[in-house]
Amino acid sequence: MMRRLLIGLTALAALAALPLALLAWQRNLSDTTPPPAAPVSLTRGAYLAAVGNCAGCHTARGGARLAGGRPIPTPFGTVFSSNLTPHATGLAGWSADDFWRALHFGQSRDGRLLLPAHPVTNTTLVTREDADSLHAWLQAQPAVDAPRRAHELRGFYGSQLAIAAWRALYFKPGVYRPDPARDTAWNRGAYLAQGLTHCSACHAGRGALGGDQGPADFRGGLLAGLGWTAPSLLDPLEAGVQRWPDATLQLWLRDGQAGAHAAQGPMAEVVLGSTAALNDADLAAMSAYLRTLPEQAVARPEPAKADLRRRERGAGLYRDHCAACHGEQGEGRLDDSGNPAYPPLAGSRLVTQASPTNLIRVIERGGFAPATAGHPRPYGMPPFAGVLDAADMAALASHLRQSLGHAAGDVDTVEVLRLKAAAAVH
């Protein structure tokens, strides 16, 4: 009797200790990083902050730069970004070591674990010298008084224990290790793409817990709450650039437009906030890396049942609303200076991607390519939200995906409504 009680108590104690052990483990990861190999440079820090697009998340719309407060929708609720300026409400008093722990271990100065909305699986790859330069530059920015807004996460998702559990599953700290089989440029591209520019923050294929397969997971997925899909960078039929010429990709990353290829939606924001700032060597490096990603086809979900009447209705809508700009045969139009004005829809990946999310999104809300130094006056498409209802959009999308030489599958009204609902989740 006594013995059984003892075993029971021990088991209970072990069970109670497990969360504490998990927390202690995640909060006290040991650091094996080599010391910085180069002195701190503010110029370098400014460049890295631009390329890493810190301000993209850490600036509220119309708010002071880097002062935080931008809502970041996640499947678990809304996260509000923090103030990175050297104010008491931000990073005032943070040493280079404190900042290093945040980037490398995803830990705040007081030891608390940062939410994985801060892309710690990417920032852990950043070298100590780059982190130190970033830190020095951030500390040199104007201090802004901007207390952080409390996150609005459901249930226990925001708890330290939940974060520790997530990290135990998905996070492994460590600076980028060059692949000796590849050249310097490729490794530089991999370092940037997997690390500071955190491409996988959007382009990863995430499971139900929001975990990915590491910083080179580019399988793509729906961006909950944004109403866009980040297409796979591994599948050339999605957004893979394995078959793009080097020059085209470099131009696209820099200008947001290359020939008929234009960056849309969140990617337009990324071009403006990040890749447009890449210097020539890093553009070439990024291109070298992205064009050699392994090819892997995405799973294509079963499309809606073919409905010829729906497609016919879509063809009519196309003639009425789309053909004037995109051409009767979806061939696109140039302007009289020879620049692409309206992209061809025949052969367009945005039309035929496995998920119709982005196609529906563009039909509904229109859009412009980003206005960049190399492409300052993009042509734009008006929103059709007030003109076409969900059934119209399904018809138009089905027509586009099943004509012009495409066989990407029909879209039904339910799917359109489902995507619109997913876009509204916050």
Added chain:
Amino acid sequence: MLRRSLLALAACLLSLCGRAAPVPDTLAQRALACTGCHGKEGRAAPDGYYPRLAGKPAGYLYNQLLNFRDGRRDYGLMSELIAPLSDAYLKELAGHFASLDLPYAPPQPPALPAPELARAEKLVRSGDAARKLPACTACHGERLTGTQPGVPGLLGLSRDYLNGQLGAWRSGQRQAQAPDCMATIAKALTGAEINALTHYLAGRPLPADPHAAAALPGPAPMRCGGLQP
């Protein structure tokens, strides 16, 4: 059948197939992304919800674009559409619509008794000094057609739109750069006054010269953030 094929081939050779004819490399062509909602050439949509852009002062239009982009005005479709555009390009688009000199639609006949319209006219012309309400004309011009470069005209707008804007200012849904003088004014007006004002304004025809005045008629009665150089 053969004849049709030959015709099609001939059309192809004349490059009617393949790419469609090029569009003009102009701001007007680029502005088609705006006129989808704001009506042909920015003359306003027939439903009265999307306002006229044509002929409004360039500074005013540019300020509104920045307000939408930066969240002081809130309309998702509009904010999202212009989010990736630069200040310089937004200024060019504003200048394009400002430069259009197009006829106005006829006014909406007011459906209010004359005494109420007279009260509205008094507010428009003289304001109400006791409540620190300036006359509309003090900023929007004697002819109410706006003043360069930043004050819009009040005529040629639908009653629904005017009601919508004054209501949005009262609720804080619409804001301008601080100090936001129109918010102060809208909050000082009563619901009945707003109703009378919008009946009056939407019911007035444009004057013979519908263009914005070159400058304010006198010293500005309030300091407005949107009008600072």
